[in-house]
Amino acid sequence: MKKLLSLTIALLASGAANAADLSTIYQQAASNDAEIAAARAIREANSYNVTIARGALLPQAQISYSQTSISSEADSIDLVSGGYVKTDKDYDLSSLEVSASQTLFNLNSWYTYQAAVSGDDAAGLQLQLAEQQLLLRTAQAYFNVLRAQDNLSTAQAEEKAVKRSLEQTKQRFEVGLIAITDVHEAQAGYDLSYVNLLGQEAALDISYEALEQLTGQRFEDVSPLKADVAMEMPQPANAADWVQSGLDKYAGVLIAEASKDGVRLQRNAARSNHLPSVSLFGSYTDADQAPFVGDDPTDSTVTAIGVKISMPLLAGGSLYGQSKQSALNYAAADYQLEKQRRDVKQNIRSLFRQVQTDTLNIKARKQAITSAQSALEATQTGYKVGTRNIVEVLNAQKNLFSAQRDYANARYDYIINLLSLKFYAGTLNEGDIQTLNSWLASA
Template sequence: MLRSIIGSILCALTALMSFCVYPGSIDKEALQIPPLFDETKISPITDGLGSAHNRKKQTIAVATILSPLAFDEEKKSIKAELVSGLLSVYGLALENDAKYRGAIGANRAAQELQPQARSYLLPNMELSLGVAENDRDIRKGGLYRTMGQAGFTSEEMKVTVTQPIYHKDLWVQLGQAKNRIKKADFNLALARQELMVRVAERYFEVLRTTDGLTFAEAEKKAIDKQLQQVRKQFKAGLIGITDVEEAKARYDLAIAREIEAKTQIDNAHEALWQITGKYLPRLGPLGKRMQPVFPEPNDIDRWTQIALAQNIELAIARQSAEVARTEIKRVRAGHLPTLDLVGTHYREGNSADQYGERDTRTSSITLQFRLPIYQGGLVLSQSREAIHRHSHSQALEEMVEISRSVQQKTRDGFWKVRSGISHINALKQVLQSTEIALKAVKKGFYVGTRNSVDVLNSQRKMFRAKKDHADARYDYVLDVLRLKQVAGVLSKEDLVMVNGWLE
């Protein structure tokens, strides 16, 4: 009877429990997010001899703690001849950047919103079982009652199936779930674009600091050479001790700059390691193939229109505003009637007592109509709250603010790219002028018309011009990527383009 049914169900539950995964036996590999980037499809950058180097694929476990000690160990384990391009660095960041991996997890969680919302519109089946041991003591019997004590077992089983037919709020909730999934997809796309820009920024920061160290070492070497010449002239009685001390002071300052440059390059490498999980000693430098060009289209109003249509932050704000708007509908639906189809099967029985054994079965199908009449003003209050949230800062006002910010950033980015081209060309002329001036000053020093201080100052200007010109080229590349990001059109193809400029 029902007892045997209950026993069968308990056995089935026990069997299912044996397959459950407890905290002590969690499959850690199942918890890890699989990589979304196939590194095998990336062509590694070639070195000066034209030979390509394959690098080992290294992944970082979720539980790995990124500490300075781990960075030092990684630094020691890398072969110095490996050269990494922007695409390969981006591939490592896709696999190891914690912020981006977190965005992937959040997106996957959001994909479950629609199945959850849909489940409220599907049939809901519930089974309840009960077994009770009863002791009955009848001390006064009526006309047909038998006095005395009796023990018996009562059992009951109830199966209820409910199918929602009309629930306005549930249908609105399903639409909201779709909007929230779209918002989550936009958030993931935004995280991917932000990762592209962060990778490029940290990649070129390494190149920038590497140039700084190169220029600092070259300047120190040039000053040292000048110092030796000044000392020889001092010994020959051609110049005074002041020139020697000035050259010595410049040399000491060059040593300090070199030390500072080494610290900066270490910091830049560690920042890149933070998002890639790998120490990359050699990065492909920005070559002469990079020729700055005006934005395409070369129209600031057109770029603004593109940004208003495709900027991802603005798209996220639109989805938030839409969810807030439909929330008004969902809350107001609390005033509307609901209709459900309910099917019930009920079985009750007990073993023999004074009146014998009983077994009762009841089945019913009910069309259940509910109409909220008064709920203490709750629905009205919730409706006003939803209207305020949609009409003010949390929805429409926020979207207006983001729209204005996008327009301002787009215009600023457009002019930065355009002015960056002029800046690069101007600094190129400055570099050529300082190189010519240095040669002239050195000749004047040899013939006695210029002193050592003039030579040192001219050298300093030349190295400063070299660094400024290199920095302007890096800034131009980053400004191009940032302009495309704010316009919402940044993609991997842009990284492919930049990667083609590397040597």
């Protein structure tokens, strides 16, 4: 018997040790999440836009070679005899050409290159935003599992308590202490608690599925939140400081700023399309020249160097259209930046107030559990002596379990809202994951 007990304890300890914490799950998500992997690939792909645009400003060189075999037949008049002379000639012609050019002045290419650099900055910020979103999504998925676990535990306790009340009610009815209506009321209460239990079991499965989607791995258990975690007011305690942080650091705002700058440069590039461009060019050609009848091919070499100036005179209105289009795109980018700033202000102010409310709500919900427990005990005592009915007992039980559920949800709301506040303030980082990890009970 002792060996069996020891084995059971060992198995339970093994199961607890296998519980994954938030830090472990985040590392798995960072390595396996398809969304962040796509963001990294897009970031790397966008970096080549700079290389492509810079190429138009750097020297260009080409080499070409051709080889042609010619077979000819010609009839000619012999000036001496006056007769026809047939001439057959087979020969090869080859040509080698090397050319190079260097842009000296082209504002369109220069602004296009600068726009590509700005776009690369925006792409880097897009990856930064995706990484911060991954931090937030991982924490949300993790604490949604804990929320579902707590809700399921409460539902199980409620179902068990209501079932016990139903059994006691049936016993009291059998000995004639109560009417059949009390049994029906107790049965209805139990049926509702059982339906709620089934719903919470499904919710837990769904929350684990969301975790698997992030990490590509199935988890069976996660480390729970400690009961004694101090959940304080957000610091700094001034909403204006959080708003300023968001305007300065939130990746969404920074992306909009970089995008606006890139569109401005694209507008400048479009406006410069009508300006002249200047380039330096040079070439070297070594080619065989086709001979006259009866002669052999001759070899010739040509070396050329010069400056080319070109300027569009008429393009059917396309240059004007490009200029107007780029100006409107710049106006749109300015509006989008303003929208981002307004959204950040609104989100931060709302979340700041919500986190403040959450801290007070947690304390109130905790006190509500104590009050609901006392009310249930008093109602149960009254039911035993006949001053309370079964409906009042069931309602008191429901109030207690609701208070427990609301308290657990309030704690998770605080965590998610605090992380969301830091996300929009642009300060969310892996250090926050480590801090939250310290709030979890050790396996």
